[in-house]
Amino acid sequence: MLKVGITGGIGSGKSTICRIFEMLGVPVFQADQEAKHLMDTDPELRGKIRSIFGDDIYLSNQALDRKKLAAIVFNQPHLLQQLNELVHPAVREYFSGWCQTQTAPYVLHEAAILFESGLAKLMDVNVLVTAPEDIRIARVVARDKVSGEEVKARIRNQMPEDEKRNLADYIIENDDRKLVIPQVLELDKKLRAHD
Numbered sequence: 001m002l003k004v005g006i007t008g009g010i011g012s013g014k015s016t017i018c019r020i021f022e023m024l025g026v027p028v029f030q031a032d033q034e035a036k037h038l039m040d041t042d043p044e045l046r047g048k049i050r051s052i053f054g055d056d057i058y059l060s061n062q063a064l065d066r067k068k069l070a071a072i073v074f075n076q077p078h079l080l081q082q083l084n085e086l087v088h089p090a091v092r093e094y095f096s097g098w099c100q101t102q103t104a105p106y107v108l109h110e111a112a113i114l115f116e117s118g119l120a121k122l123m124d125v126n127v128l129v130t131a132p133e134d135i136r137i138a139r140v141v142a143r144d145k146v147s148g149e150e151v152k153a154r155i156r157n158q159m160p161e162d163e164k165r166n167l168a169d170y171i172i173e174n175d176d177r178k179l180v181i182p183q184v185l186e187l188d189k190k191l192r193a194h195d
Contacts (some may be wrong), residue, residue: 001099001195002106003122009112009131009158010151011136011143013174017129018110030118031111035091039064048086052079088117104161106191108187115167116159125191128168130161133177 008014018028025033034109036086038045040063049057049064053072059065072081099107108127111119120126131139133155140151172183 001104002097002124002191003017003109004106004191005114005120005123005126006108006129007112007120007126008131008174008175009136009161009164010112010154011138011140012129012131013139014110014129017172017174017180017184018108020181021108021188023185024188025104026106026108026188027104028108028110029095031091031095031109034094035087036066038065038090038094039087042090043175045090046088049083052082054085065108065189071101084117088119092119092122101123104176106194113159115164120167125169125194127187128164129172129174130165132174134162135176 006014006018008017018030022028039049040046046058046064053069057065057069069083073083095109105155109119109123111117114120114123114126136155137148137151140146140154141148144151170187172180174180
């Protein structure tokens with residue numbers, strides 16, 4: 001089974017593109033959602049997170065206190081790195097097991113930091129969903145009800161688009177000019193024929 005990584009900067013529309021692939025019967029593994037799920041439910045991972053951040057990083061309902069965690073790691077990059085070193089391997093292992101339950105010719109592994117995390121190297125093919133920065137900013141401002149400056153700050157914290165373009169095997173332009181469905185259908189055809 002072909003493993004296809006798919007990524008895109010904030011506001012690029014990768015979630016929309018993934019939904020189109022799902023409509024074509026392609027299983028999509030949402031790395032960020034699965035990471036959150038594992039941090040809440042995996043006993044081993046929870047124990048490791050507690051050992052770094054303390055028992056009170058989990059709420060009384062046993063869910064991770066994401067606001068508290070974000071406040072801690074935002075100002076302490078070394079702690080963010082430690083957290084990533086715990087979470088990324090757990091997500092990779094979960095993905096591996098998930099793949100074994102799939103029967104489609106290929107699966108998508110959607111991850112915001114596909115290239116940054118080194119995960120792209122574990123994929124057979126990598127896809128970048130891209131859009132011009134002004135469109136991305138407008139989308140996120142409308143979706144998240146935040147200022148354009150906040151979105152620009154988030155974009156500055158991500159790998160530059162040009163670098164991602166150089167690393168991707170395929171690019172889907174989601175620029176509100178080119179139709180995305182024909183691009184997805186064409187790529188789906190190539191991926192199904194891939195050997």
